[in-house]
Amino acid sequence: MQAIEPAIDPALEAQLEASRDQRLESYFELLRIPSISALPEHAADCRRTAEWIAAEASRIGFENVEVTPGVPRPIVYADWLHAPGAPTVIVYCHYDVQPVDPIDLWDTAPFEPFVRDGRVIGRGSADDKGQLHLHLRAAEAFFSTRGRLPLNLKLVFEGEEESSSVFIKDWLPANRERLKADAVVISDTSFFEGNRPALTVGLRGMVYVQIDVTGPALDLHSGGYGGLVENPGNALARIIAELKDRDGVVQIPGFYDDVVPVTPEQHAELEAMPFDDNEILRITGASRLVGEKGYTPLERTGYRPTLDVNGMWGGFTGEGSKTIIPGHAHAKVSCRLVPNQDPGRIFEALRDYVRQVAPPGVSVEVRDLGHGKPLVVGTDDFVAQAALEALEATFGVKPFTQRGGGSIPVAEMFETVLGHAPVMLGFTNADSNAHAPNESMVLSNYETGIRTICRLWENLGGRTA
Amino acid sequence: MQAIEPAIDPALEAQLEASRDQRLESYFELLRIPSISALPEHAADCRRTAEWIAAEASRIGFENVEVTPGVPRPIVYADWLHAPGAPTVIVYCHYDVQPVDPIDLWDTAPFEPFVRDGRVIGRGSADDKGQLHLHLRAAEAFFSTRGRLPLNLKLVFEGEEESSSVFIKDWLPANRERLKADAVVISDTSFFEGNRPALTVGLRGMVYVQIDVTGPALDLHSGGYGGLVENPGNALARIIAELKDRDGVVQIPGFYDDVVPVTPEQHAELEAMPFDDNEILRITGASRLVGEKGYTPLERTGYRPTLDVNGMWGGFTGEGSKTIIPGHAHAKVSCRLVPNQDPGRIFEALRDYVRQVAPPGVSVEVRDLGHGKPLVVGTDDFVAQAALEALEATFGVKPFTQRGGGSIPVAEMFETVLGHAPVMLGFTNADSNAHAPNESMVLSNYETGIRTICRLWENLGGRTA
Numbered sequence: 001m002q003a004i005e006p007a008i009d010p011a012l013e014a015q016l017e018a019s020r021d022q023r024l025e026s027y028f029e030l031l032r033i034p035s036i037s038a039l040p041e042h043a044a045d046c047r048r049t050a051e052w053i054a055a056e057a058s059r060i061g062f063e064n065v066e067v068t069p070g071v072p073r074p075i076v077y078a079d080w081l082h083a084p085g086a087p088t089v090i091v092y093c094h095y096d097v098q099p100v101d102p103i104d105l106w107d108t109a110p111f112e113p114f115v116r117d118g119r120v121i122g123r124g125s126a127d128d129k130g131q132l133h134l135h136l137r138a139a140e141a142f143f144s145t146r147g148r149l150p151l152n153l154k155l156v157f158e159g160e161e162e163s164s165s166v167f168i169k170d171w172l173p174a175n176r177e178r179l180k181a182d183a184v185v186i187s188d189t190s191f192f193e194g195n196r197p198a199l200t201v202g203l204r205g206m207v208y209v210q211i212d213v214t215g216p217a218l219d220l221h222s223g224g225y226g227g228l229v230e231n232p233g234n235a236l237a238r239i240i241a242e243l244k245d246r247d248g249v250v251q252i253p254g255f256y257d258d259v260v261p262v263t264p265e266q267h268a269e270l271e272a273m274p275f276d277d278n279e280i281l282r283i284t285g286a287s288r289l290v291g292e293k294g295y296t297p298l299e300r301t302g303y304r305p306t307l308d309v310n311g312m313w314g315g316f317t318g319e320g321s322k323t324i325i326p327g328h329a330h331a332k333v334s335c336r337l338v339p340n341q342d343p344g345r346i347f348e349a350l351r352d353y354v355r356q357v358a359p360p361g362v363s364v365e366v367r368d369l370g371h372g373k374p375l376v377v378g379t380d381d382f383v384a385q386a387a388l389e390a391l392e393a394t395f396g397v398k399p400f401t402q403r404g405g406g407s408i409p410v411a412e413m414f415e416t417v418l419g420h421a422p423v424m425l426g427f428t429n430a431d432s433n434a435h436a437p438n439e440s441m442v443l444s445n446y447e448t449g450i451r452t453i454c455r456l457w458e459n460l461g462g463r464t465a
Numbered sequence: 466m467q468a469i470e471p472a473i474d475p476a477l478e479a480q481l482e483a484s485r486d487q488r489l490e491s492y493f494e495l496l497r498i499p500s501i502s503a504l505p506e507h508a509a510d511c512r513r514t515a516e517w518i519a520a521e522a523s524r525i526g527f528e529n530v531e532v533t534p535g536v537p538r539p540i541v542y543a544d545w546l547h548a549p550g551a552p553t554v555i556v557y558c559h560y561d562v563q564p565v566d567p568i569d570l571w572d573t574a575p576f577e578p579f580v581r582d583g584r585v586i587g588r589g590s591a592d593d594k595g596q597l598h599l600h601l602r603a604a605e606a607f608f609s610t611r612g613r614l615p616l617n618l619k620l621v622f623e624g625e626e627e628s629s630s631v632f633i634k635d636w637l638p639a640n641r642e643r644l645k646a647d648a649v650v651i652s653d654t655s656f657f658e659g660n661r662p663a664l665t666v667g668l669r670g671m672v673y674v675q676i677d678v679t680g681p682a683l684d685l686h687s688g689g690y691g692g693l694v695e696n697p698g699n700a701l702a703r704i705i706a707e708l709k710d711r712d713g714v715v716q717i718p719g720f721y722d723d724v725v726p727v728t729p730e731q732h733a734e735l736e737a738m739p740f741d742d743n744e745i746l747r748i749t750g751a752s753r754l755v756g757e758k759g760y761t762p763l764e765r766t767g768y769r770p771t772l773d774v775n776g777m778w779g780g781f782t783g784e785g786s787k788t789i790i791p792g793h794a795h796a797k798v799s800c801r802l803v804p805n806q807d808p809g810r811i812f813e814a815l816r817d818y819v820r821q822v823a824p825p826g827v828s829v830e831v832r833d834l835g836h837g838k839p840l841v842v843g844t845d846d847f848v849a850q851a852a853l854e855a856l857e858a859t860f861g862v863k864p865f866t867q868r869g870g871g872s873i874p875v876a877e878m879f880e881t882v883l884g885h886a887p888v889m890l891g892f893t894n895a896d897s898n899a900h901a902p903n904e905s906m907v908l909s910n911y912e913t914g915i916r917t918i919c920r921l922w923e924n925l926g927g928r929t930a
Contacts, residue, residue: 038785099787105683163785190689204688208786217750218570218901222773223669223871224655226801227713227765229751233774233796237705244699246824248692285682285792286694290826300692308687308790309698311783315776316797320503320628321673321834322564323799323872324900325773327750331698332781334788336691359711361755369786406688407788435789436683 007393008454012141016450019137024115026056027133027446030095031113031122035129037096037163043072046159049095049129050074053157056136061143062155071167073159077175080139081152086461087182088152089383092410092422093132094161094188097124098435105437119429119440126432126441131187132157134427134446138453150461154181158410161188164208164370165409172410172417183383183460184414189404189426190434193279195442197395199387200424202302202403203411205337205374207347208310211239211354212330212365219315219324229325230361233314236329239364242357243307243333243350247293250307250335252353258340262295262303270298273400283431302403306336332369336407343371372409375421383423383460390455391425394448427452472858473919476610481602481915489580491521492598492911495560496578496587500594502561502628508537511624514560514594515539518622521601526608527620536632538624542640545604546617551926552647553617554848557875557887558597559626559653562589563900570902584894584905591897595906596652596914597622599892603918615926619646623875626653629673629835630874637875637882648848649879650921654869654891655899658744660907662860664852665889667767667868668876670802670839672812673775676704676819677795677830684780684789694790695826698779701794704829707822708772708798708815712758715772715800717818723805727760727768735763738865748896767868771801797834801872808836837874840886848888848925855920856890859913892917 016023035049036042050067057078058065068074073096081088100110100123108114113122120130135155142149156179158168172179189200215232216225244250262270275298277289291300300306314329316322335350337343351366358364377384379401391399404424415421427449428434429442481488500514501507515532522543523530533539538561546553565575565588573579578587585595600620607614621644623633637644657663680697681690709715727735740763742754756765765771779794781787800811816831823829842849844866856864869889880886892914893899894907 038783038787040784098789099781099783101781101783102684102792105792162787206688206788208788215751218898218903219567220749221871221900222771222775222799223671223801223869224766224895224899225745225749226771226773226870227756227769228745228754228762229749230753230755231773233777234705234709234772237702237774237777237796238711240699240702241706246703280690280693284685284690284694286680286826287828288695288826289693290695290824291692297693301689304692306687306691307699308691308696309702309780309794310687310787310789311780311791312698312702312794313778313782315774316564316566317776317778317795318503318564318566319505321797321799322503322627322775322900323671323673324775326776327567327570329774329777330782331702332786334687334786336688359755361751361753363752404688405691405693406686430689433683434689435686435787436792438683 008451011145012454015141015145023137027120027130028113030129030133031124032111034111035096036099037073037160038099046073046096050076050159053095057155060136060140073167075159075168075171076157077155079154080149083149083152083461086151087463088154089460090154090156090179090181090184091135092156092184092186093135094128094158095132096159096162097129098162102437107438115443118444119442121438121440123439125439126428127434127439128161128188130441130446131427134449135187135453138450141454150457154179161410168410169413172413176417179418181418184418184420184422185383186408186411186422186424187426188408189424190428190430190432192400192402193276193430194274195429196400197391197397198400198402199384199391200404200426201377201379201384201401203375203424204405204407205341205343205372205412206334206407206409207337207343207350207371208334208369209347209350210330210332210367210369211236212328213362214328215362216325216327219327222323222325225325230359231325232329232362233326235359235362236314236331239354239358240309240331248291249293250305252349254349255346258342259305260339262299266303270296273298301405303338305338305341308334310334336405337374339374339376341374343373347371370409372407373412375411375415377421377423381423386456386459387423387425390452390459393455394452473916477606477919480606480610488602492585493578495594495598496589497576499576500561501564502538502625503564511538511561515541515624518560522620525601525605538632540624540633540636541622542620544619545614548614548617548926551616552928553619554925555619555621555644555646555649556600557621557649557651558600559593559623560597561624561627562594563627567902572903580908583909584907586903586905588904590904590906591893592899592904593626593653595911596892599911599914600652600918603915606919615922619644626875633875634878637878641882644883646883649883649885649887650848651873651876651887651889652891653873654889655893655895655897657865657867658741658895659739660894661865662856662862663865663867664849664856665869665891666844666849666866667841668839668889669870669872670806670808670837670877671799671872672802672808672815672836673799673834674812674815675795675797675832675834676701677793678827679793680827681790681792684792687788687790690790695824696790697794697827698791700824700827701779701796704819704823705774705796713756714758715770717814719814720811723807724770725804727764731768735761738763766870768803770803770806773799775799801870802839804839804841806839808838812836835874837872838877840876840880842886842888846888851921851924852888852890855917855924858920859917
């Protein structure tokens, strides 16, 4: 896919063209700060990133810039509200990134970004610092050419999206007045496979738990005690195995009760999309596609809930052969949820089921590490319509609408607190390796995406709020 | 249990009594070297330990002392062969120790031994440096009082018993001539629960494997790909769960085919032993005893094979909630084997079964990390008889005979190479925490054990070879 001549004000285009190198350097600067929210030792890096963004927002022309005081991974808030009569839009991105392990699978240092084969490589290049940066640069184009934006913007940049969005849960309702707006735009999603422009009109919800299985008080010699006590490693494996059957069907009682079935119309629409199994196999390196029996791959990621082990550990994991019965074993397990599953009810059902299938002789705890509701946006929404138009005008192809398999807990919070289902306008390539080694952002997506934003703001600014 | 007045030559007893403090200091010196054979970074410590032992053996009076050149964890060989007409006995112990993780569960530093409540605390205090040291000190008592031993001894002290005894597999047959002997005594076992003196007349064999499950080439975002690819963590859990049913019965086809059934006589004998469930629960901290249905605890550890996860790992194991599908997941799994199971056949059956039950979409490798045959010693063996007599005379109670649940791969090798089933005369308390944090040796077992050895050598020395 080629980016065509951007369909934006030539003055904006000239500014963007002239600032290309400087923009890339600024993008790299942002990526170099290791703002890993899941690891407490990176709290200072998260704050440093927030301060970097706040300083940039101020410099560009935003006002009321605030880095939440007194929290380890603050929210950056900024606004510009001098377009009376025009709509007010909240832009949400996040500046925190995933951990980098397994570090040995990175070709290069995760926080030393560079361009290779038309992509920016580095942790956060796509998810989500790249997209955040693109919004700063689009706004800068307006401020530096016109001294103003065509509409009212409120920036909300979070610092713990990758670690369950805990703080913003309280921050959003506490700032309800300040956050009044006509729409919310979230840029934290990707294009369709094959790098085809797409607007995301649905997200899966999530329940993320940790299962802790405890047996003997100490690791035991597996010779002396093998055959006497339950082994927490075997017990954990049994629990996880019982969560799904061999057809990929989740076995938790009630799990599917509230799932809205795929309609024949939706099924037909998905069938018409150019989904290519081989493209997924290429991106993932998996040997075949596997999932819940009876559903197509796009149904399985967009319309069906899933359950995955995210991590597991217990006992001896070094070189060689230590002969122990581990004292305890653990797993992180998450479910992606779809309308109308309720995360609270699913957590309880999961917890109760785990307790029920746990073998005797061990104790089991299931902890809720965070959850969010699934979300669907109507494509008749005026911002969704304008976004589709801007994508088509700037990328030169008719964009798809897609339901994302991922979860953005904050999307549901915005909907609950502000009453608007956010529009999810994301620009990363589908093979970005978000959450994995060698994360990348196709540079032309980033560049053209800035033009898409410019055109979207221009279009929305022409409307009456 | 009280150690009674030792039934040995008063001159030996006087030497032992006079050297008590110095002996404890020497024991500590040996324990302070962190000879962890499973961790390559401790190879130098293993060699240092071997050299320490070799120097001690020389100093005491042994001859032909040799530390195998050119191997990271050498064997220490030494002998004294000047008792013509008397039997020649090989003594086997090992100087390597288990890793110390989980280090945070140790009350004190593992390699800084000390005495608390009548026990020597520290890694290797029981398994097996303590027992090795006891043999050096028994021999020293003879050498320093008489200038000679009552029989011919050949010491074989290994440095990688805790990591599959790889080198000695070749060393034993290569040294067949030098190792000619009338009997082999292995001191690497423990007393019965409640610290009741016992001679071990059977050991379980072992097969130790690593199962490697590989799925996508990278960790994947569990939102975008959950529902599309098989998850190696879920797949590993399914594989492990399929290895045993809920009754603790191993499901590998043919696994029990060669198991010799427990006879009614053996069942009755085991029923008569003072086995106390509560004592095991106290030692292990487990909430209940669990094992193969239809067998008593002593049958399950002595006469029945078992299967245990020794460790498992994969994906994100840090704090918080990283939402990935891990690219791979791993487990270490071992089986304890009983007569007449063949380790090679069991490995193949296990490997084939794992491949069979592995779900599609992942690849699975099963690697053999070491195995050994089960072993049974007849109690009519002249060394076993003499050992039982020496235990009773020195500890003052009639010892039990027991089948140990553990495995000493080298025991089977001695049997194969030399044609003698070794006699397993071990002295550690059953609650020694071998392989676990806070390993300990009851000091009176160590002290009385030295007298037992002295009496055993004296008795055997009176026989004609």
